[in-house]
Amino acid sequence: MSVESLFPRLEPLLPKVQKPIQYVGGELNSTVKDWDEASVRWALMYPDAYEVGLPNQGVQILYEILNDLPDTMAERTYAVWPDLEALMRAEGVPQFTVDAHRPVRAFDVLGVSFSTELGYTNLLTALDLAGIPLEAAERTDEDPIVLAGGHAAFNPEPIAEFLDAAVLGDGEQIAIAISEVIREWKGEGSPGGRDELLMRLASTGGVYVPKFYDVEYHPDGRIMRVVPNRPGVPTRIFKHTVMDLDEWPYPKKPLVPLAETVHERFSVEIFRGCTRGCRFCQAGMITRPVRERSITTIGDMVENGIRESGFNEVGLLSLSSADHSEIGDVAKGLADRYEGTNTSLSLPSTRVDAFNIDLANEFSRNGRRSGLTFAPEGGSERMRKVINKMVTEEDLIRTVTTAYSQGWRQVKLYFMCGLPTEEDVDVLGIADLAKKVIRAGREATGSRDVRCTVSIGGFVPKPHTPFQWAAQCDHETVDRRLRELRDELRGDKEYGRAIGYRYHDGKPSIVEGLLSRGDRRVARVIRAVWEGGGRFDGWSEHFSYDRWRQAAEKALADEPVDVDWYTTREREEHEVLPWDHLDAGLDREWLWQDWQDAKGDVEVEDCRWTPCYDCGVCPTMGTEIQIGPTGKKLLPLTVI
Amino acid sequence: MVQRLRVRYAKRGRLRFTSHRDISRAVERAVRRADIPVAYSAGFSPHPKISYAGAAPTGVASEAEYLEIGVNRPCDPHRVRADLDASLPPGLDVLDVVEARDSGLADRLEGSAWELRLPGVDPEVAAKAVEAFVTADRVEVERLTKKGLRRFDAREAVLSLAVQEGAARAAGQEPDWPCVILRMVVRHATPAVRPDDVLTGLRLVAGFAPLSPPEVTRLAQGPLDATGEPADPFDFDRVGGNR
Numbered sequence: 020m021s022v023e024s025l026f027p028r029l030e031p032l033l034p035k036v037q038k039p040i041q042y043v044g045g046e047l048n049s050t051v052k053d054w055d056e057a058s059v060r061w062a063l064m065y066p067d068a069y070e071v072g073l074p075n076q077g078v079q080i081l082y083e084i085l086n087d088l089p090d091t092m093a094e095r096t097y098a099v100w101p102d103l104e105a106l107m108r109a110e111g112v113p114q115f116t117v118d119a120h121r122p123v124r125a126f127d128v129l130g131v132s133f134s135t136e137l138g139y140t141n142l143l144t145a146l147d148l149a150g151i152p153l154e155a156a157e158r159t160d161e162d163p164i165v166l167a168g169g170h171a172a173f174n175p176e177p178i179a180e181f182l183d184a185a186v187l188g189d190g191e192q193i194a195i196a197i198s199e200v201i202r203e204w205k206g207e208g209s210p211g212g213r214d215e216l217l218m219r220l221a222s223t224g225g226v227y228v229p230k231f232y233d234v235e236y237h238p239d240g241r242i243m244r245v246v247p248n249r250p251g252v253p254t255r256i257f258k259h260t261v262m263d264l265d266e267w268p269y270p271k272k273p274l275v276p277l278a279e280t281v282h283e284r285f286s287v288e289i290f291r292g293c294t295r296g297c298r299f300c301q302a303g304m305i306t307r308p309v310r311e312r313s314i315t316t317i318g319d320m321v322e323n324g325i326r327e328s329g330f331n332e333v334g335l336l337s338l339s340s341a342d343h344s345e346i347g348d349v350a351k352g353l354a355d356r357y358e359g360t361n362t363s364l365s366l367p368s369t370r371v372d373a374f375n376i377d378l379a380n381e382f383s384r385n386g387r388r389s390g391l392t393f394a395p396e397g398g399s400e401r402m403r404k405v406i407n408k409m410v411t412e413e414d415l416i417r418t419v420t421t422a423y424s425q426g427w428r429q430v431k432l433y434f435m436c437g438l439p440t441e442e443d444v445d446v447l448g449i450a451d452l453a454k455k456v457i458r459a460g461r462e463a464t465g466s467r468d469v470r471c472t473v474s475i476g477g478f479v480p481k482p483h484t485p486f487q488w489a490a491q492c493d494h495e496t497v498d499r500r501l502r503e504l505r506d507e508l509r510g511d512k513e514y515g516r517a518i519g520y521r522y523h524d525g526k527p528s529i530v531e532g533l534l535s536r537g538d539r540r541v542a543r544v545i546r547a548v549w550e551g552g553g554r555f556d557g558w559s560e561h562f563s564y565d566r567w568r569q570a571a572e573k574a575l576a577d578e579p580v581d582v583d584w585y586t587t588r589e590r591e592e593h594e595v596l597p598w599d600h601l602d603a604g605l606d607r608e609w610l611w612q613d614w615q616d617a618k619g620d621v622e623v624e625d626c627r628w629t630p631c632y633d634c635g636v637c638p639t640m641g642t643e644i645q646i647g648p649t650g651k652k653l654l655p656l657t658v659i
Numbered sequence: 660m661v662q663r664l665r666v667r668y669a670k671r672g673r674l675r676f677t678s679h680r681d682i683s684r685a686v687e688r689a690v691r692r693a694d695i696p697v698a699y700s701a702g703f704s705p706h707p708k709i710s711y712a713g714a715a716p717t718g719v720a721s722e723a724e725y726l727e728i729g730v731n732r733p734c735d736p737h738r739v740r741a742d743l744d745a746s747l748p749p750g751l752d753v754l755d756v757v758e759a760r761d762s763g764l765a766d767r768l769e770g771s772a773w774e775l776r777l778p779g780v781d782p783e784v785a786a787k788a789v790e791a792f793v794t795a796d797r798v799e800v801e802r803l804t805k806k807g808l809r810r811f812d813a814r815e816a817v818l819s820l821a822v823q824e825g826a827a828r829a830a831g832q833e834p835d836w837p838c839v840i841l842r843m844v845v846r847h848a849t850p851a852v853r854p855d856d857v858l859t860g861l862r863l864v865a866g867f868a869p870l871s872p873p874e875v876t877r878l879a880q881g882p883l884d885a886t887g888e889p890a891d892p893f894d895f896d897r898v899g900g901n902r
Contacts, residue, residue: 031871034872040678047688277674
C-alpha cells in the first residue's frame with residue numbers, strides 16, 4: 020500500500036505563506052527512500068519551526084542512522100506556522116513530511132524530540148493536522164506510535180496522555196532496537212494490534228509506555244504512587260547511554276538547508292555528558308557520565324562534514340567544550356588545517372578559565388575577534404557556591420583581563436535570576452561584577468573602548484537535579500530584581516554606557532516550570548491552552564501568559580493543585596515526584612544530599628579529576644567515564 | 660582575482676520558492692563543496708566574490724538567472740559548470756558557464772521573457788484582457804516596495820504580451836483543468852515591472868482576476884534584439900571561442 024505525495028495539494032498554498040522554502044524539503048544530503056521497500060517507517064519531528072528544528076543534532080543523527088538501516092526509512096516533519104496551518108485546515112491538507120511530503124499518519128512511528136517543554140502545544144497541532152487522535156487511548160492500529168525523546172522526555176508526564184511511549188537518554192541504539200521490534204511484530208502480521216506492540220516495547224525495560232502505569236494521588240494532591248497496571252511491565256524505566264562515541268560518528272551527511280536557520284554551521288559533538296555538577300543544570304545531570312570523542316574522530320568528522328556540506332563554520336559542541344581532555348590540540352590542529360580557507364571555528368559553552376583565552380585566540384586566528392561569552396550564572400560568590408558553579412570573581416576578572424589585553428573588545432556574561440536562596444543583593448551583585456569587568460578591561464587596554472553585555476534569564480527548577488525539590492521564584496520577584504539590576508546598571512555614570520543589559524520577563528519561566536515538574540494532570544492545561552489557540556510557546560510573539568494562567572485555573576478547578584503548587588512550592592524529601600519511576604541513574608539520596616549541601620554553600624568537585632562523589636549513575640547504568648588524553652595529534656590535510 | 664566566471668543557472672520546480680538570500684547561501688556552499696578557488700574580499704569579515712544580476716522574485720521559477728564568480732586560479736568553464744551543478748541541490752541547475760570578457764553583464768540584461776501559467780482560466784477571457792492591456796497607452800499600478808507604496812506605469816515596459824496556443828496542465832491539478840499560458844517580454848526599468856504588476860494591470864484594465872496564484876517562469880533574459888526578444892547575454896563573452 021503506497022502513499023501519495025501531498026505536494027501537489029500543498030504547492031498551491033505555498034505562494035500564500037511566509038518563507039515557503041521551509042516546507043519544500045530537497046535539502047542537500049536529505050534522503051527519500053522507496054515507501055514500499057521499507058518495512059519500518061519513521062516520521063521524525065522537531066516540534067518547532069523549521070528554522071529551529073532543521074539544525075537540531077538529535078533529529079539529524081537519528082534521521083541518518085535510521086535511513087542507514089536497509090529495511091527502515093525516516094522522514095522529517097516540523098511545526099508549521101499559523102499561516103500555513105490555517106490554509107492546510109481550509110484545504111484539508113494533513114501534516115506532511117518535508118522529504119517526500121507523505122502524510123504523517125501513514126508512518127509506523129512519529130518520533131518527537133523535545134529539547135524544551137515549550138514545544139508541547141506544537142505537538143498537539145501536528146497530531147491534529149495529521150488526523151491522529153490527541154489522546155493515545157483513542158488511537159487505532161491505523162495510527163502511528165507517538166514516541167517522545169529528548170531532554171524533556173525525562174519527565175514526560177504532562178504529555179503522557181498524548182504519547183504512546185517515551186525514551187530516555189541517547190537515541191542512537193534504542194532507535195535501532197525499536198525499529199527491530201516493530202519490524203518483527205509487523206513481520207508476524209502485527210499480532211495483538213498496537214497494544215501488543217507497546218507491550219513488547221515496554222517489556223524491554225528501555226521504553227516507557229505511560230498507559231501501562233497508574234498514578235494514585237493523596238487527597239491533598241501529592242502523588243501517592245506510580246505503579247504498573249499489568250504484569251510484565253518494569254517498575255522503573257532506565258535511560259540509554261551510548262558508551263563509545265567514536266563508533267557513532269554522526270552526522271556523516273549533514274543536512275544543508277536552503278532556508279535560513281538558527282545555526283548555519285556544521286556541528287560536531289566533541290563529548291557527551293558533564294560532571295561539573297552545576298546544580299541547576301538538568302543536561303549535566305541526565306547525560307552522565309562524560310564520554311569524549313577522540314581527537315582523531317573529531318578531526319575526521321570535521322573534514323568530512325565540511326566537504327559534505329560546504330559550511331564555512333564548524334561548531335565544537337558539548338555542555339562545556341573547553342573541558343575536553345585534548346581541546347588544546349583539537350583547537351590548534353583544526354586552526355592549522357583550515358588556516359587561509361575562510362573556515363571559522365566556534366566553541367560554544369565555555370567556562371570562565373584563563374586557558375580558554377588561548378583557545379579563543381587559536382579559534383580566531385583569521386583575525387576575527389568579536390566577542391567572548393562566559394557564564395558565571397550567579398552574581399555573588401555565595402550564589403555561585405549554592406549552584407556549584409565553581410568560579411570565583413578572581414577567576415572571572417583574570418580571564419576577562421587576559422581577553423581584553425589580547426585584543427578582544429566585547430565580553431558577554433550569562434546569569435540566572437530566581438535561583439534557590441537568592442536575595443536581592445545576589446542579583447545586584449551582577450552589577451558590581453560587570454563594573455569590575457569594565458574597569459579591568461580599561462586598565463588592561465588603556466582604552467575606554469571595551470564593552471560587556473549582561474544577559475540574564477529566569478531559573479526553572481528541573482527534574483533529576485538537586486533543585487528538583489526547590490521552590491521556583493515567583494515572577495513578580497524575578498521581574499522586580501531584574502528591574503532593580505537594570506536601574507543599577509543604567510544609572511551608573513562611569514560604567515553604565517559600557518554595559519549592555521539583556522533580560523526577559525519572568526512569566527514564561529513559570530509556564531516552563533509548570534511543564535517541567537508537572538504531572539499527568541497538567542495535560543488538561545496544555546490541551547486547554549492549545550484549544551484556546553496556543554502555538555509556538557517558545558516564541559515571545561506567540562506566547563501568552565494569560566492564556567496559560569486562565570487555562571490552568573479552569574482545567575485544575577476540581578483539583579487540590581494549581582500553578583503555584585507546581586512551581587513555587589518547595590517539596591519534602593519523601594514526596595513522590597512525577598518522574599521518580601524514570602531512572603536517569605542518579606541516586607535519589609545523593610541528589611537530596613546535594614540539595615542540602617547547596618543550602619549550606621557546600622561545593623562538590625568534578626569526578627573526572629577527583630574521586631567519585633557517588634552520584635550513582637555509573638554503578639546504576641553500568642557505565643564509566645570515557646576521557647582521553649589519547650596523545651594523538653591532527654595531521655595537516657593534503658590538498659590535491 | 661585572475662578570472663571572472665559568468666554562470667547561467669535555473670531555479671526549477673519546488674526550488675522556485677527559494678529567496679535571493681537562500682540562493683546566495685546555497686551558491687556559496689556549493690562553490691566550497693566544488694573546490695572552486697573563489698576569491699575573497701579583504702577586511703574584517705571576508706566575503707566570497709560572487710555577484711548576482713537581476714534575480715527573479717521568491718516563488719518565481721527561472722531558466723535564466725545569472726551570477727558571476729571571481730576566482731584566484733584560472734578555471735575551465737566547462738569543468739566549473741559540471742562541478743558547480745553537482746554541488747547544488749537538484750532544482751538549482753547550472754546551465755552555462757563562460758569566462759567574462761568585460762564587466763558589463765548587468766548592463767546587458769536589458770529585458771526578460773516570462774511565462775505565466777494561469778490555472779482555471781478561460782482562454783477567451785484571458786485573450787480579451789490581454790487585448791485591453793496591449794491597446795492601452797498607460798496602465799498605472801501600485802506596488803508596495805522597500806521605499807513604500809509606489810505608483811508607476813506597467814504598460815510601456817511590456818514589449819509583447821500574448822496568450823499562447825494550446826492548454827497545459829497546472830501543477831497540482833487534474834489534467835482536464837484548463838490552464839492558460841501567457842508569454843511576455845518586459846524591458847528592465849526602474850521601478851522594475853514584474854509579472855505580478857502585469858497581472859495587476861490586467862485586473863485593472865479588464866477585471867481579469869485568476870483564482871489561483873499563477874506559476875511564473877522567467878524563460879530568458881539578455882540584450883533585446885531587433886525583434887524585441889532577449890538574446891543570449893553570453894554571446895559577447897563567447898566571441899573568439901571558449902577558453
